[in-house]
Structure formats: structure tokens, C-alpha cells
Amino acid sequence: GETSRCHWLLYEIPYSVIGLPEGVPAAASVSGMLQGFNDFDTIGYKAPCAEERPLTIRFTLYALSSSAQEAGAGLNKRQFLELFEKDIIKSATLEAKVETGT
Numbered sequence: 001g002e003t004s005r006c007h008w009l010l011y012e013i014p015y016s017v018i019g020l021p022e023g024v025p026a027a028a029s030v031s032g033m034l035q036g037f038n039d040f041d042t043i044g045y046k047a048p049c050a051e052e053r054p055l056t057i058r059f060t061l062y063a064l065s066s067s068a069q070e071a072g073a074g075l076n077k078r079q080f081l082e083l084f085e086k087d088i089i090k091s092a093t094l095e096a097k098v099e100t101g102t
Helices: 077-087
Strands: 033-035 055-064 088-098
Touching: 055 077, 077 088
Parallel strands: none
Antiparallel strands: 055 088
16 A cells, blocks of 8 residues: 655745745755654655655645744644644645656
8 A cells, every 4th residue: 555654844834935946955944934854753855765666746735824933843744733733724735646767
């Protein structure tokens, strides 16, 4: 079966942001946005292993009715969802399937 892993948790993204630059640093706070712990116990993006093929990559974006600033950086996915589940106004998921190659 397919294993679901969180490779990146980025939150408190301003509504005015229309894209992210390549190479976002693995810092708790980047341009006012907050990063949490991925499933590999590191802050920032952790790419999937090249040997994990085929794989499905999902990016889920949540629109919240509250700010995450008080919670601060360093949440993991479970903590984030527990704290903000009631504040999710809308969510959208982009899915990409990677079959072969590097």
C-alpha cells in the first residue's frame, strides 16, 4: 500500500503570495511564513527518496479563519491539524503522480 509522509509543512502564508521560490531555507520562519517539522523530524522540505517509485505527491493548502502566529513555528502535521481543524474554511489538494525516472 501507499505510505503517506509529510515532506514539508509551511503555514501562515500570506494571501498575497502567489508562488514560492526554489530553495526555501530550512528555517523556522521565512519571510513571515512559518515552517513546521516534517515526518523526518527536520524543519523545511525533505524531498522524497528517488527509489520510492511510483509515488504520489500531494500538496494540500488550507485557508484558515485564524492566524497561526500564536502557535509559532515547529508544529508537526498532527499538531497543526489538531490546533486548526475548526478554523479550516476551505482546502485544496494538488496531486502529481511520479512513475519512473529521477
